[in-house]
Amino acid sequence: MESQKPKISNGVKNWLSLYNPRYIRSLAYMLQASEYNIRDYVSWLARVKNFNKVENRKHLASTPKSLFVIAFISIIILCIYGAAFAILLQWANPLKYLVFILIIISAPHLLSYGIIIPLWLFTFFIQKPTEHFIINRTEKILRNNKSIKIAIAGSFGKTTMREILKTVLAEGQKTAAPPDNYNTPIGISKFVRQLTGNEEILIFELGEYYSGDVRKLCQMIKPQIGIITGVNEAHLQKFKTTDAAADTIFELADWLKDKTVYVNNENALAKNKALNNHIIYNRDGVGNWRVQGAQTDLTGTSFILENNDLRIEVKSKLLGLHQIGPLSVAADIALRLGISPEKIQQGIAKTKPFNHRLELKNYNDGVILLDDSYNGNPDGVDAVIEFLASLKNHKRFYVTPGLVEMGLKTESVHKEIGKKLAKAGIEKIILIKNSVTPYIEQGLKENGYNGEIQWFDNAAAAFAALPNLTVNGDIVVLQNDWPDQYA
Missing domain, CATH: 3.90.190.20 (Mur ligase, C-terminal domain)
Structure with missing residues (x-):
């Protein structure tokens, strides 16, 4: 008869994960994945049961910042254990054994929450002033850049809209946009530093995580055209209500005032906040443009844009009828900026799904x-x-x-x-x-x-x-x- 190994309960496994040598790496990964945001890190910390499993889908990226964090956390834990052994060896009080055990047992918790204090100090005294300097420099660069600046805000669809605009507008004018998900002040600043200054159109997507985020980005970029792709429950854990999310996203429209603002009225929350001077878009068209003959399959999406005597037949590699609205916006903006219908047709033909988006x-x-x-x-x-x-x-x-x-x-x-x-x-x-x-x-x-x-x-x-x-x-x-x- 084979002997069976005793099974360790999940509760014991979870407790032992606090004392695994990888615990320090796990904390560093949690900080990195939370983008060193204290609120997000603490929220995740409260949910974790087994620290051996926090690196599941992704892993800690080896960067100077993450290596510094690992070294810093290691020093803190050595100080905690050093204090425990100092008490054990130097203290004459008989309670020293109890205190020693309590410190050893609680060390992982002291560490995980204790690093919040130096992180906050670093954020307040070093990171914030540095970011303020970088943002001011970015504002100055953009102020001297005479390009048309287009900003995109919304709970969804920002990156696809950005890529559509970039592809279509580039057919007629020098166009640039940040790569990937560069939609924060620092990410956008990194992109702006790479500009040559001869761009005619710049396209930005505005990240929104907390109230005021979009307004701050508008103050930095100073866009002339805005697009609001919609509002939904994305990031509701941070915003708490969709109304709060909508107010933050529509900070773009508030900042632009009487300038050109496009609003997706296929989305109910965006439709309800749209004003009379906003340009409405959906799968039926945009502004005075009407869509005819729309079709979609695995090869792409085709339709005809009509506005009085002007008619543009287009075919995109993007999948789904929901892409017609954004494509129509790109066509309308292109015409406003003097790009010919033929160039628009060519640009839309080049549009294709962005990575991992249908x-x-x-x-x-x-x-x-x-x-x-x-x-x-x-x-x-x-x-x-x-x-x-x-x-x-x-x-x-x-x-x-x-x-x-x-x-x-x-x-x-x-x-x-x-x-x-x-x-x-x-x-x-x-x-x-x-x-x-x-x-x-x-x-x-x-x-x-x-x-x-x-x-x-x-x-x-x-x-x-x-x-x-x-x-x-x-x-x-x-x-x-x-x-x-x-x-």
Whole structure:
């Protein structure tokens, strides 16, 4: 009879993870992944059960700052243990043994929360003054740059709008925009330092995490044209209410006052805050432009823009009818800036999905993969489900870990996703185990879903299983990624 190894309970494993040598690295990773934001770090710290598992989807990036943090944390823990042993060896009081044990046991907690104080001091006395200097320098550079400046704000769709504008406007004028997700004062400043000064158009997306963020970026950039892509529950955990998110996003419109502002009225929250002087856009057109003959499939999206006698036939590689509004905005702005219809047509033909945003990829023996792993908001999910529902004669898979930062609307948002997937008749739903996907399952079942639901412990396991689950012609959507700081 084989002897069985004693099983260690999860509670004991979680407790032991505090004393693992990797604990210091885990704290450094948490700080880095939280972008050294104290509120986000403390919030994550309160949720962690097992510190051995915080580096799951991503890992600590080796940078001078992260190496300094590891060294600093190591010094703090050595000081804590040094103090404990000094008490044990030097103190004559019989309570020294109890104090020693208490310090040793509580050392990880003292460390994890203790580093907040030097982090705050560093932020207040070094980082903030440095950022203030950098931002002032950036303002001066942009003030001397005579280009047209376009700013984009919204809970979703900013990067896609930025890339559409950059591609279309570059056909007629020298156009530049920050790469990736450079949408904070420091990220934008890094981009601005690389400008040559001969740009004719600059495009910026404005990150919003807290009230006042968009206003500060407007003061730095001083845009002449604004685009508001919409408002939803993204970052609701920070904003608490969608009204607060809307107020922050519409700081762009407030700053521009009577200047040109485009607002997406397919989004209810944005539509409700739009003013009479704002230019409305949606899949039916923009301003006085009307859309005719719209079609979308796996090859892209085509439509005709009409305005009195002017007619522009366009075809984009972007997928989904929800892309028509942003493409129409790009055409309208291009015409306002003197770019010809022919150039606009050529520019739209060059537009294609940005990385991980409903990006078409060929995968394993004819399986069609739609990588939408950077789509983490309800409006984006709606658009993807709508597009997937339009693709007939395929077996369709929808792989998701759900959405993060939905705050008090977490349950309702995910039940609604389940409801829409059920009504779309998607044949197979693959759910990643976490705190929100049970609500998707509940929404599916409550709405009579008769397809198949399959669960996986993590996204890597689900992706590894796909070759055995799919055949030629199947379509797989990978919707959203699940950051390590969410359970």
